[in-house]
Amino acid sequence: MKLSPLIIGAVTTLSGQTWAWGGFGHITVAYIASNFVSPKTATYFQTLLGNSTDDYLAGVATWADSVRYTKWGRFSGPLHYIDANDSPPSYCGIVYERDCNPSGCIVSAIQNYTSQILDPSLRESSRVIAAKFVIHFVGDIHQPLHNENVARGGNGILVTFDKTKFNLHHVWDTSIAEKLVPGGRVARQPYAQAKHLADQLSGQIVGGKFNESSRSWLEGMTLADPVATALQWAVEGNAHVCTTVMPQGPEAIRDQELGSDTVYLKNALPVIELQLAKAGYRLAAWLDMIAAAAPGNFKTDDFSLPGGSDL
Ligand SMILES: *[C@@H]1O[C@H](CO)[C@@H](O)[C@H](O)[C@H]1NC(C)=O
Ligand SMILES: *[C@@H]1O[C@H](CO)[C@@H](O)[C@H](O)[C@H]1NC(C)=O
Numbered sequence: 001m002k003l004s005p006l007i008i009g010a011v012t013t014l015s016g017q018t019w020a021w022g023g024f025g026h027i028t029v030a031y032i033a034s035n036f037v038s039p040k041t042a043t044y045f046q047t048l049l050g051n052s053t054d055d056y057l058a059g060v061a062t063w064a065d066s067v068r069y070t071k072w073g074r075f076s077g078p079l080h081y082i083d084a085n086d087s088p089p090s091y092c093g094i095v096y097e098r099d100c101n102p103s104g105c106i107v108s109a110i111q112n113y114t115s116q117i118l119d120p121s122l123r124e125s126s127r128v129i130a131a132k133f134v135i136h137f138v139g140d141i142h143q144p145l146h147n148e149n150v151a152r153g154g155n156g157i158l159v160t161f162d163k164t165k166f167n168l169h170h171v172w173d174t175s176i177a178e179k180l181v182p183g184g185r186v187a188r189q190p191y192a193q194a195k196h197l198a199d200q201l202s203g204q205i206v207g208g209k210f211n212e213s214s215r216s217w218l219e220g221m222t223l224a225d226p227v228a229t230a231l232q233w234a235v236e237g238n239a240h241v242c243t244t245v246m247p248q249g250p251e252a253i254r255d256q257e258l259g260s261d262t263v264y265l266k267n268a269l270p271v272i273e274l275q276l277a278k279a280g281y282r283l284a285a286w287l288d289m290i291a292a293a294a295p296g297n298f299k300t301d302d303f304s305l306p307g308g309s310d311l
């Protein structure tokens, strides 16, 4: 049987599950973070990552997606999300013990790799990998469908977006965020476009619509309890599933058009903007905390890190 291009497109969409913000989202988050980290933090991570350019975070932001389907990286697949066993839209919520896979989830992974960056007994190559995972997972945890079990984070719900079939997960990873780019088309190498959006959102944090609320975005963050910190981010992302991703439940959006000129897109765009801005701003603060606690970077008695590197 000869498949028509349309069917091939749909099959690719179904099997090519992305399970992650598209590269554009991750790179945007990384550039926002680079705008807010302290100079000492920038130097610390530029040294660790071996890249002293302004792109030191953006350049590694999608690395975790590039390894997850390799033999070496297969273990990391489930670390990109947490499967909240909730029931949108009537009940959203995450229970860590119930929802975190025994072999790990995004919340435990943020803890694990944060402590590895700070573990002087590890080889530098392992600490570099840990940094790349943290930079990626802080982005992913802000995508609402990375905190959702229904239809495998929306991968099993087909919708159309500007007349093209996609799964819902892809729409929230990529399609909606691409609408924030002038012209709506994201290049294969989206660094310049992502930097532009990152600078716009950073401006909203410093002196625009996010100035007031951004103060509260850092509440509850503590290196002493990375699980509680990341869980709070996951719960917030998950809440958007009930209000905006599936406001009338999963069946109501199946096969629906969610793109241009829809109420759905109008409601989704501000959520994507907010989550990108939060992710970048929080990533900066998290990297600041890590760099401040890093052995050798500062006098250790300046910082109390309960349990030392055994986070
Ligand atoms: C730093 O990262 C950027 C973005 O990935 C890359 O283009 C550049 O070549 C890197 N520079 C070095 C010295 O590795
Ligand atoms: C932490 O990460 C290491 C390296 O990837 C992995 O071997 C280990 O199982 C992880 N531990 C937990 C508790 O997730």
Ligand SMILES: *[C@@H]1O[C@H](CO)[C@@H](O)[C@H](O)[C@H]1NC(C)=O
Binding pocket: 205, 206, 207, 211, 212, 214, 215
């Ligand atoms: C918000 O605006 C105030 C007043 O201009 C400024 O001092 C503060 O630093 C801004 N907040 C952020 C997060 O930049």
